[in-house]
Structure formats: structure tokens, C-alpha cells
Amino acid sequence: MKKHTITDVAELAGVSIKTVSRVINQEPNVRPSTHSKVSQAIAELNYRPSISARSLAGNRSYLLALLYDNPSASYVTDIQSGVLQTCRAQNYEVLIHPCEYQDPALEKNITDLVHNSRVDGLILTPPLTDSRPLLELMKRLDIPYVLISPSSNSVFEWAVGTNDQAICSEMVQHLCGLGHRRIAFILGHPDHSALANRYAGYQEGLKACGLKVSKQLCVQGFNSFESGEQCARKLLKLKQPPTAIFACNDDMAAGAMKVAHELGLDVPGQLSVAGFDDIPLASQIWPSLTTVKQPIQKMGEVAAELLLRRFRQQSAEKFERITKSQIVVRDSTGPAP
Amino acid sequence: MKKHTITDVAELAGVSIKTVSRVINQEPNVRPSTHSKVSQAIAELNYRPSISARSLAGNRSYLLALLYDNPSASYVTDIQSGVLQTCRAQNYEVLIHPCEYQDPALEKNITDLVHNSRVDGLILTPPLTDSRPLLELMKRLDIPYVLISPSSNSVFEWAVGTNDQAICSEMVQHLCGLGHRRIAFILGHPDHSALANRYAGYQEGLKACGLKVSKQLCVQGFNSFESGEQCARKLLKLKQPPTAIFACNDDMAAGAMKVAHELGLDVPGQLSVAGFDDIPLASQIWPSLTTVKQPIQKMGEVAAELLLRRFRQQSAEKFERITKSQIVVRDSTGPAP
DNA sequence: ACGCAGCATGACAGCGTTGTCAATATTCCT
DNA sequence: AGGAATATTGACAACGCTGTCATGCTGCGT
Numbered sequence: 001m002k003k004h005t006i007t008d009v010a011e012l013a014g015v016s017i018k019t020v021s022r023v024i025n026q027e028p029n030v031r032p033s034t035h036s037k038v039s040q041a042i043a044e045l046n047y048r049p050s051i052s053a054r055s056l057a058g059n060r061s062y063l064l065a066l067l068y069d070n071p072s073a074s075y076v077t078d079i080q081s082g083v084l085q086t087c088r089a090q091n092y093e094v095l096i097h098p099c100e101y102q103d104p105a106l107e108k109n110i111t112d113l114v115h116n117s118r119v120d121g122l123i124l125t126p127p128l129t130d131s132r133p134l135l136e137l138m139k140r141l142d143i144p145y146v147l148i149s150p151s152s153n154s155v156f157e158w159a160v161g162t163n164d165q166a167i168c169s170e171m172v173q174h175l176c177g178l179g180h181r182r183i184a185f186i187l188g189h190p191d192h193s194a195l196a197n198r199y200a201g202y203q204e205g206l207k208a209c210g211l212k213v214s215k216q217l218c219v220q221g222f223n224s225f226e227s228g229e230q231c232a233r234k235l236l237k238l239k240q241p242p243t244a245i246f247a248c249n250d251d252m253a254a255g256a257m258k259v260a261h262e263l264g265l266d267v268p269g270q271l272s273v274a275g276f277d278d279i280p281l282a283s284q285i286w287p288s289l290t291t292v293k294q295p296i297q298k299m300g301e302v303a304a305e306l307l308l309r310r311f312r313q314q315s316a317e318k319f320e321r322i323t324k325s326q327i328v329v330r331d332s333t334g335p336a337p
Numbered sequence: 338m339k340k341h342t343i344t345d346v347a348e349l350a351g352v353s354i355k356t357v358s359r360v361i362n363q364e365p366n367v368r369p370s371t372h373s374k375v376s377q378a379i380a381e382l383n384y385r386p387s388i389s390a391r392s393l394a395g396n397r398s399y400l401l402a403l404l405y406d407n408p409s410a411s412y413v414t415d416i417q418s419g420v421l422q423t424c425r426a427q428n429y430e431v432l433i434h435p436c437e438y439q440d441p442a443l444e445k446n447i448t449d450l451v452h453n454s455r456v457d458g459l460i461l462t463p464p465l466t467d468s469r470p471l472l473e474l475m476k477r478l479d480i481p482y483v484l485i486s487p488s489s490n491s492v493f494e495w496a497v498g499t500n501d502q503a504i505c506s507e508m509v510q511h512l513c514g515l516g517h518r519r520i521a522f523i524l525g526h527p528d529h530s531a532l533a534n535r536y537a538g539y540q541e542g543l544k545a546c547g548l549k550v551s552k553q554l555c556v557q558g559f560n561s562f563e564s565g566e567q568c569a570r571k572l573l574k575l576k577q578p579p580t581a582i583f584a585c586n587d588d589m590a591a592g593a594m595k596v597a598h599e600l601g602l603d604v605p606g607q608l609s610v611a612g613f614d615d616i617p618l619a620s621q622i623w624p625s626l627t628t629v630k631q632p633i634q635k636m637g638e639v640a641a642e643l644l645l646r647r648f649r650q651q652s653a654e655k656f657e658r659i660t661k662s663q664i665v666v667r668d669s670t671g672p673a674p
Numbered sequence: 675a676c677g678c679a680g681c682a683t684g685a686c687a688g689c690g691t692t693g694t695c696a697a698t699a700t701t702c703c704t
Numbered sequence: 705a706g707g708a709a710t711a712t713t714g715a716c717a718a719c720g721c722t723g724t725c726a727t728g729c730t731g732c733g734t
Binding site: 343344354358361362387389392393394395396 | 721
């Protein structure tokens with residue numbers, strides 16, 4: 001199977017290479033009859049334009065970079081597959097670029113990525129989405145980007161947002177509906193300002209139920225399983241321990257559940273636990289975890305679409321909110337004791 | 338920060354662009370004094386060669402593709418980060434390419450990848466590593482590749498292998514040492530011939546302990562959590578149920594543990610459970626899971642090194658065996674009842 | 675000192691596209 | 705029909721690098 005070039009196609013179709021180029025790039029002003037001759041030649045030779053030649057001549061790389069600093073493997077792979085799905089359909093490729101958000105070399109790292117690999121645009125996930133230096137750098141480099149679930153004050157950025165707050169409020173109301181009155185909350189990592197929305201939702205939910213926020217019942221977690229354990233220990237040691245714990249992510253919820261097991265507390269008989277994310281773990285621990293499921297893959301898809309749209313300057317809508325999150329009720333929540 | 342080209346560097350260093358090219362590509366026959374002049378100019382301008390131009394002219398892309406069809410997010414991300422680590426050091430980039438191993442369009446899919454993106458080589462993970470049509474396709478396309486933990490009969494391929502068999506044997510001996518005599522095994526997906534090594538190790542371990550393999554105690558799983566549940570149910574319904582279950586991966590072990598919980602069996606008091614992989618879940622369920630930890634990231638690193646070495650025809654060693662797997666004893670295994 | 679085998683360097687032609695701009699067809703007016 | 709406006713096409717020069725080959729230099733053996 002020989003590799004064909006645009007010249008082969010042009011000859012076969014009996015047109016100039018420029019016309020073939022027009023067809024490939026969906027440029028206007030090609031007569032339908034010509035267009036079909038060319039398409040046919042392309043199909044016949046199974047021709048694919050050379051990415052390198054295209055990027056050299058056209059000064060773009062057909063490459064996107066996906067930046068992330070997220071410890072959750074399932075989150076990362078879900079985002080990846082969403083982004084890939086959109087990109088494959090549009091003949092873009094994706095470079096993955098894990099990084100560390102407090103790395104002092106991050107800026108140089110990204111600058112090199114942009115200059116060296118000549119990527120056309122960047123997609124960022126939390127917590128990178130809320131790094132002011134990074135945002136400024138990207139503007140300085142004049143590289144298009146899209147943020148995935150940035151903190152709520154970013155509605156003026158190109159981004160795909162979520163309804164975290166509303167869904168968290170709903171979760172609290174669900175717990176309240178089960179009779180719980182002392183509902184604790186384990187906050188997410190303070191550096192991830194996007195997670196603050198979840199806390200806001202928790203507060204909103206309590207308010208909606210006519211309950212008030214108790215300082216004691218809100219403890220600061222750091223997203224990890226271990227920090228979930230620590231927070232749960234602190235909460236369950238209270239003179240008035242909560243009857244339900246809502247953690248800002250599933251890892252911490254799982255940590256809380258482990259502590260409950262260790263303390264001999266029956267879940268959900270004596271303690272209800274809820275998480276957020278619906279990582280695979282959630283359905284695999286025992287009892288399975290009530291949580292919030294976000295359409296993560298879909299968010300990746302939409303982010304890539306937004307970015308590709310941004311390239312084309314179809315600047316219609318910069319911000320898209322995905323509201324398909326839903327509560328998944330499993331076995332870790334039940335009526336208050 | 339303007340983008341510099343090879344011409345800028347050549348001017349600054351007072352040499353021709355070809356000499357700069359020689360320095361960049363570490364070609365021989367450059368006088369040390371010239372070399373340092375050029376390197377200095379490169380550093381001064383913070384120059385990076387354009388990937389597209391390089392690949393167009395040199396007919397290679399400095400791009401690797403990582404192919405996988407693996408449901409375990411943590412496995413995938415670990416391999417990715419290993420591969421990336423090696424590649425970053427050598428200025429290669431990585432395209433991730435999830436695919437489906439029984440997809441009839443797979444061959445076309447890969448052919449397109451190779452022809453279209455012009456990647457220089459492929460890295461495959463199980464179960465793709467054991468797809469004969471795929472291996473043949475790659476040879477036909479004449480594209481270099483490296484396999485990660487292929488089934489044991491692939492020692493003549495460019496590959497990085499493991500000591501799955503030995504470590505599984507060891508795990509069985511560990512269980513036997515705890516007094517277990519009825520040790521069940523949940524086999525991995527039959528399509529993943531690489532997993533057959535683990536079963537072989539199980540058998541070897543039994544033999545080493547003077548126990549014999551019982552057909553009843555070996556049940557066919559399919560790698561998923563759910564299939565682990567089913568297998569465990571079958572095993573625990575036996576008139577002579579096992580006192581220990583060794584599952585071919587952690588997901589199935591977790592499924593087995595869930596069933597044990599549901600049946601009110603104490604783990605490890607009445608039943609010991611062991612897995613393989615050490616996915617994050619393993620340490621987050623309760624009780625935490627005894628399992629085998631493989632140096633997955635390292636395997637990714639080595640695979641990429643092997644591939645880059647293959648490009649350079651330093652065909653010294655094609656096959657590298659990583660033997661750093663180790664048993665992690667946690668709370669799910671204990672003395673036989 | 676002479677001749678020759680390397681070593682070191684440079685000139686220049688691609689690589690396979692896209693962008694620019696000019697040339698040619700076609701359409702739409704009046 | 706005549707002419708302007710617009711649609712369609714093509715010729716050709718980039719793009720930034722590597723490969724090839726020619727040239728000039730250096731050092732060695734005699």
C-alpha cells in the first residue's frame with residue numbers, strides 16, 4: 001500500500017493540487033462536479049494528507065494538548081476519551097500532558113510545549129483551570145484554550161461548566177428527606193476553587209431544608225482517601241456526631257466509610273455516607289456508595305468541540321454548561337437512625 | 338517571545354544551517370569548537386526545532402502511539418506516565434490511541450493511524466499484544482513496535498515482560514503457609530492470553546506446596562468486578578468451599594469480597610481473598626486487599642526506551658523482563674479457619 | 675614537500691502541504 | 705448583447721528542516 005500525495009490525487013482527478021487542497025479543507029468555491037471528482041479520487045487512493053506538511057505550510061499542527069494534574073485515574077481517562085472522540089471525528093490528534101500545578105517550572109514547561117510541539121490549543125482540567133498565572137501565561141502566549149469545570153467565577157472564559165452547586169444542594173435535600181438533621185460535609189482541597197461550588201451547594205441545600213450550617217460539621221479535607229479517614233474520625237468523635245456525611249468526592253467518602261467500619265458503625269443503619277464523582281470504586285465497595293455522577297466523558301467531548309470552534313472563530317458561545325449530573329442512590333445512605 | 342528558526346541560530350553562530358542541523362541531530366563530524374558555538378546560540382535563542390518541518394524533511398514524526406484496550410483506568414494512566422517520562426526526555430511526543438481489540442475495523446483503524454499521523458512506532462498493552470492479526474499487520478506496515486507484558490511465548494518479540502507466573506506461585510505459597518488447603522483461583526478473561534501466565538503460576542504454586550489442582554476450585558472470570566461476584570458465588574456455594582480465593586485481578590477480588598460481605602462471611606476470618614494489580618481500590622476497600630503490585634509505570638518507561646532503541650537499530654536486546662513485582666500483604670488474607 | 679584520505683562545512687534541492695494572487699469561467703444585470 | 709461582478713481554478717512561492725553531494729581543510733605517510 002503505497003503512500004499517496006496530493007499530487008497523485010490531483011492527477012487522478014484531473015485538477016490542480018490546489019483544488020484538491022480546497023476540497024480537503026472544505027473551502028468554498030469548488031464546483032459540485034469538481035468536488036465529487038476529487039472526493040472520488042481521494043477515496044480511490046485512500047489518500048490522507050500528511051500532517052507534517054499541512055502543519056508546516058499552514059502553520060498549525062492539528063494537535064491539541066490536554067493538561068491535567070488530577071490524581072483520579074478514572075477522571076483522567078474519561079476526559080481523555082471524550083476529547084479523543086471529538087478530535088478523531090475532526091482529524092485532530094491529542095497530546096496528553098500531565099503536570100503539577102504548583103511546580104515552579106510549570107510556566108516554562110507549558111511555554112515549551114506550545115513553542116516546541118506547536119499545539120493549536122490547550123484543554124485544562126481542575127485544578128489547573130484556576131491557576132491565575134497559567135491563565136495569564138496562555139493569554140500572553142496567545143494560545144487558544146478551553147477550561148473544564150473551572151470555578152464558578154469563570155463564566156467569561158471559554159469553558160465547559162457544571163451544575164455542581166445545584167446537585168449538591170439536591171443531595172443534601174435527599175439526605176434531609178431521609179430524616180437526617182445533622183449532615184456533615186467534608187470539604188475538598190482548598191486549592192481547588194472549583195470544589196468550593198460543592199460546598200456552596202451543601203449550604204444552599206441545608207438552607208432549603210430549614211437547617212443551619214454548623215461549623216463543627218464542616219471539616220476540611222484534601223481530596224485523598226486518607227484525608228477522608230481523618231475527617232471522618234474527627235466528625236465521629238463529636239459529642240453530637242452527624243448521622244450523615246457528605247464528602248466532596250468519592251475517595252474521601254470511601255475513607256469515611258472505612259472509618260465507620262473500623263468503629264463498628266453500620267452503614268447505612270447508623271451512618272449514611274454520600275460522595276461525589278461516581279468513580280468505579282463507588283460501586284465496588286461495600287456497601288456501595290451513594291454519589292453524584294457527572295458526565296465526565298461528555299465534558300471532554302464538549303471541551304474539544306468548544307476549542308475547535310474557537311479555532312474557527314465561530315465565537316458564538318464560549319461557555320457551555322453541562323447539567324446532566326445526577327444523584328445515584330446506592331446502599332450507603334438510608335433513613336436516619 | 339518570537340519563534341526562532343534554524344536560520345536564526347545559524348546566523349548567530351556564524352555557520353550554515355546544515356551545521357546547526359548536525360548539532361541538533363548529534364551527527365558526527367562537527368568540530369568541538371563549532372559545536373559549542375552552535376549550542377550556545379541555541380540556548381541563547383531558546384531555539385526548538387519545528388517538529389513538523391523535521392518530520393516532513395526527515396520522514397519521521399517524533400511521535401509514538403500508545404495503543405490500549407484496557408478497562409482499568411489506573412493501569413492506563415500508569416503506563417501513560419511511564420511512556421511519557423521516557424519520551425519527554427528524548428523529545429518525543431505520545432499519541433494515545435484507545436481501541437477495541439475485537440473491533441473488525443481495528444486493522445483499518447491502525448493502518449490509518451500509521452499512514453495518517455505518520456507515527457514512528459507503536460507501544461501495545463494487553464490484550465492487544467496477543468492479537469495475531471495485529472502483529473501481522475504491523476509487520477506488513479513495517480512499523481516498529483514494542484509489546485508490554487505479552488503472553489509468555491513472545492520472547493522473540495520486542496517486548497517488556499513480567500514475572501507474573503513466579504509471583505503468582507509465590508502468592509499461593511503464601512496462602513498455603515497460612516494454613517489454607519482449599520485455595521480457589523478465579524481465572525482472567527480467556528481472550529487475554531497474557532493472563533494465562535498467572536494461572537500457570539497458581540498451578541505451579543500448588544504443586545510446590547504439594548497440593549493438587551482441583552477443577553472445581555478454578556472458575557472462569559472475565560476480569561470485571563461483576564464476573565468476580567459471580568465466580569465467588571459459585572465457589573462459596575460448593576459443598577467444600579475454599580478457604581481462600583486468589584483472583585486474577587483486583588476487580589474480581591473486590592467482587593469476591595463483596596459477595597463474602599453479603600453472605601456474612603468474615604474476611605479474613607472465614608475467607609481470605611487475594612488479588613493482582615494493586616489498583617487504588619485495593620487499599621481503599623475494607624478490609625484492604627492483599628495483592629500483587631507490578632511496577633506498571635516502570636514497564637511503560639522501559640517499553641518506550643526499547644522502542645526508541647529500536648529506531649536507532651541498536652538491536653542489542655529486544656526483550657527485557659521486569660521482575661520487580663511484589664506481594665503486598667494487607668488485611669484480606671489471614672490464617673485458615 | 676606531495677598526494678591522498680579523511681574530516682568539516684556549506685549549497686541546494688526536496689519533503690507535501692497551504693496561502694497569495696493572477697487567470698479564466700460563469701452569472702447576472704441592464 | 706455587453707460588461708461588471710463573482711465564482712472557479714491554477715501557478716508558484718513559501719513553510720523549516722534533512723539528505724545529498726560538492727568543496728575546502730587537515731593531517732599523515734613517504
